[in-house]
Amino acid sequence: MTIETLSTVRSHGGTQGVYKHASTTTGTDMSFAVFVPDHEDGAKLPVLWYLSGLTCTHANVVEKGEYRAACAEHGVIFIAPDTSPRGEGVPDDPDAAYDFGLGAGFYVDATAEPWAKNYRMRSYIEDELPSLILRNFASADLKRQAITGHSMGGHGALTIGLRGQDRFRSVSAFSPIVAPSRCPWGEKALTGYLGDDREDWHAYDACALLDQGLRVPDLLVDQGDADNFRAEQLKTELLVEACERNGQKADIRMQPGYDHSYYFISTFMAEHVAWHAERLKA
Numbered sequence: 001m002t003i004e005t006l007s008t009v010r011s012h013g014g015t016q017g018v019y020k021h022a023s024t025t026t027g028t029d030m031s032f033a034v035f036v037p038d039h040e041d042g043a044k045l046p047v048l049w050y051l052s053g054l055t056c057t058h059a060n061v062v063e064k065g066e067y068r069a070a071c072a073e074h075g076v077i078f079i080a081p082d083t084s085p086r087g088e089g090v091p092d093d094p095d096a097a098y099d100f101g102l103g104a105g106f107y108v109d110a111t112a113e114p115w116a117k118n119y120r121m122r123s124y125i126e127d128e129l130p131s132l133i134l135r136n137f138a139s140a141d142l143k144r145q146a147i148t149g150h151s152m153g154g155h156g157a158l159t160i161g162l163r164g165q166d167r168f169r170s171v172s173a174f175s176p177i178v179a180p181s182r183c184p185w186g187e188k189a190l191t192g193y194l195g196d197d198r199e200d201w202h203a204y205d206a207c208a209l210l211d212q213g214l215r216v217p218d219l220l221v222d223q224g225d226a227d228n229f230r231a232e233q234l235k236t237e238l239l240v241e242a243c244e245r246n247g248q249k250a251d252i253r254m255q256p257g258y259d260h261s262y263y264f265i266s267t268f269m270a271e272h273v274a275w276h277a278e279r280l281k282a
């Protein structure tokens with residue numbers, strides 16, 4: 001479980017690093033980014049995971065997410081994994097489409113061929129990467145974790161958050177896919193990675209998990225009302241209804257004029273970090 005440091009740089013009173021390791025889960029090298037605010041020797045800091053959307057690596061949020069000032073202020077470690085396995089021999093969408101295959105792992109453990117060997121982002125985020133962080137980042141306090149994400153990564157944050165009820169004190173999302181069983185991106189991905197049996201999809205559908213009785217301690221969602229993907233793919237209203245129907249505590253905010261981009265995410269990032277920090281320190 002060794003990691004290679006690809007880069008470190010000082011920023012906002014902390015260290016932004018990018019790392020690589022050989023993943024036993026995906027069978028590939030995986031890279032990820034970690035921002036660690038300066039802290040006293042021996043101090044333990046809570047952790048906020050950020051899962052990225054379609055086409056992204058760790059680099060999109062590192063370059064455009066604007067989380068560092070808020071994480072330094074609140075003393076929160078920020079971890080940004082990749083969105084899929086990559087490298088020689090890793091299968092990709094036959095048409096190299098942006099919404100399946102490389103850059104589009106959908107945070108599932110694939111069971112269908114030829115994806116099952118490498119596309120295991122659920123286990124990677126739930127098991128392998130936390131163990132790696134525990135062993136290599138002495139200041140990371142994994143008793144205090146929160147999770148957020150954008151779009152496909154918002155779906156990842158919601159579903160990993162709901163399934164890992166004891167793991168996260170708070171869950172948030174920016175423009176998440178809330179019901180992948182009921183939108184074209186999700187139907188394509190879940191059919192491809194898991195097969196045609198929709199029963200197998202429920203573990204990866206936030207609204208279905210809420211209907212099955214799973215809950216998170218607290219939920220914050222921001223969604224731009226000028227987001228091109230809102231009506232067809234994201235379907236925020238289904239999450240509003242599922243939270244109301246199931247008594248899930250949630251603040252789901254429609255933000256006027258904002259689109260799907262990092263201009264939107266970076267606008268509300270500091271609020272999300274502060275919101276998580278409050279719950280992580282309570």
Ligand SMILES: N[C@@H](CCC(=O)N[C@@H](CS)C(=O)NCC(=O)O)C(=O)O
Pocket residue numbers: 052053054055056060098150151152260261262
């Ligand atoms: N317009 C994009 C659709 C994918 C997309 O919007 N990806 C979002 C996440 S779902 C993203 O964060 N893209 C990278 C970026 O904006 O830096 C494309 O066709 O490649």
